[in-house]
Amino acid sequence: MHYTNPVISGFHPDPSICRVGEDYYLVTSSFEYYPGVPLFHSKDLVNWEQLGHVLTRTEQLDLRNARSSGGIYAPTIRYYDGLYYMTTTNVSGGGNFYVYTDDPRGEWSDPIYVDQHGIDPDLFFDEDGSVYYTTSNDAFGQGAYQSRIDLKTGKRLSDVTLIWRGTGGQYPEAPHLYRIGEWYYLMMAEGGTEYGHMVTMARSKRPDGPFESCPHNPILTHRSLLKSIHATGHADLVEAADGSWWAVFLGIRPAGYPNYHHLGRETFLAPVTWTEDGWPIIGNNGTVDEQMEVDNLCAQQVKVGSVRDDFDATYLASYWSFLRGNDQANRSLTEKSGCLTLFGSASTLNELGVPAFVGRRQQHFECRARVHLTFVPERTGDEAGITAYMNEQFHYEIAIMQTQSGRKLIFRRRIGSMWKVENEMPWSDDSVILTVQAHKTHYEFGFASREEESEVPFGRGETRFLSTEAAGGFTGVFIAMYATGNGTRSETPAHFDWFDYEVTE
Incomplete structure (x- = not known):
């Protein structure tokens, strides 16, 4: 075999x-x-x-x-x-x-x-x-x-x-x-x-x-x-x-x-x-x-399939991980039935803290992660979304954020000491479908108002900049849901109704 x-x-x-x-x-x-x-x-x-x-x-x-x-x-x-x-x-x-x-x-x-x-x-x-x-x-x-x-x-x-x-x-x-x-x-x-x-x-x-x-x-x-x-x-x-x-x-x-x-x-x-x-x-x-x-294995290798987590259980699946700690004040599976709820921590993805972060390893070159997010921020700085994360200096995210000029959908890239919100638009809906489509050489970020709608492209980032050769270290990319108050703890709940991980290779 x-x-x-x-x-x-x-x-x-x-x-x-x-x-x-x-x-x-x-x-x-x-x-x-x-x-x-x-x-x-x-x-x-x-x-x-x-x-x-x-x-x-x-x-x-x-x-x-x-x-x-x-x-x-x-x-x-x-x-x-x-x-x-x-x-x-x-x-x-x-x-x-x-x-x-x-x-x-x-x-x-x-x-x-x-x-x-x-x-x-x-x-x-x-x-x-x-x-x-x-x-x-x-x-x-x-x-x-x-x-x-x-x-x-x-x-x-x-x-x-x-x-x-x-x-x-x-x-x-x-x-x-x-x-x-x-x-x-x-x-x-x-x-x-x-x-x-x-x-x-x-x-x-x-x-x-x-x-x-x-x-x-x-x-x-x-x-x-x-x-x-x-x-x-x-x-x-x-x-x-x-x-x-x-x-x-x-x-x-x-x-x-x-x-x-x-x-x-x-x-x-x-x-x-x-x-x-x-x-x-x-x-x-x-x-x-x-x-x-090999001659001495009789196993039939099972291909890993796509996974949807509806967050209906009372505990998180074994493949989910957090950054640096188990701060249960940052998340809940009971705040809203059938949802993973995150409360934005003061820590952001740019710091060595314990952010509101629930992620799983990217395990395939070609895959797609999608989340259904309901988030109605009111305080400037409140933010929630999905990230492709290597470490605090190298990550991309698409998110809903409350700014001084109103609620916006943003796409941001952090590459070393350089960061930029590369795309933004006003956003008035209470919920959104956010997507990370991974390819071997790049990520494509998109959104849709409803699950049955076609995704709208909104940003793009090279996989190279999330590699060990660029970012250093010994880890790999996580695809994660996150929420932050950008310096102040947020009381606005970010409800993630489901998370899809689909193998597309």
Whole structure:
């Protein structure tokens, strides 16, 4: 059969995976977005359902001081002695910690912090009951650092020592330790999570080394290759029930030349084979394709379809995220039945605050998002609409806004230090349909008075300016509903009756 990469599209980087019986669980990074650490489940490695998030309470996650692309860095998920463990780093406050649960679909514990510097932590449970905690050093990086810890308290039982420097690539990070047969394998990412990204491997007869480097490192990389997938790295291994081995890892799909990517780093899958002398090979001799032919998967890959959220439930669907916190004063599902209601925060999309923002990841190059908004602002500065958002300095929006000269429909672009309302018109209706049509190279923004009417084009923006190459950082584009009082909290409710996400590719 064949399957299509990425298996989880859009901004879902730094995947980590574990298997329990016939079930696979996978987590990814979330950075400044709340809740933290998206959690997925699969029976076949190809089709993934998001169960929710691991970090869902303020006791677990404080992002108030998170810069864009700060917050939660690469997680690791493991299963041991009846419990699931997830460890990660909050680089914006708290450092390294882990949480646990006996049911990944339920609540996870409060954090247990580990006094060990670095990022991208890994938990390894050895056969003798020892628990090893391995991190990569901070920004400048020297390699993989390790200590033994008390699992109940997180306290270190040994000094932190450097166990492997990697093969010489910049930013050695994302260490994962495995016991496979008689060997302890240590896998890392090197080269930076950019176009030189790669996966390297070493092994030892002891969990704390010394480690010898794989003779055919890197075992995965797309650097300098003419491929539709780039920046492959930050991998994790899992053994299937049939004894086959697989790797999940991040990659990007650039949209143009010179290369740029705006969907973020995505989750890819590849089979793993082993050489006669016991070294792994990921994919096709260290490379992967969007269409992968394999013999040992029997899954029929289900194409992701279009989704309408009518906001009829008492809770938001698992794919929705907020910026830097769960300020429930900003939103309600009960203020107006069948609507998501936002109350404009003082924070705007141009700030490192906690705005009234409910968004989902853009997961396809060609897609269309539409919302039905009812909004009757009275105070100057009140504003509500829909945004294509990369970070506080790079975003586009179409919105209803109360100005000194009256209520208007506006289209605005923010590109670095430059911003401009590029189109505006008087608006007297109480409701409007707002649309973002995404293409690989650009966005088209439009509106209609009613759902059955044709949309009127109102603005346009290049995807390039919402890419990592232009905007910086480690995230991807969100399509979000928002409301703001532009410096003052607004009491005017913005009622979103529904949100459509339609795949058009």
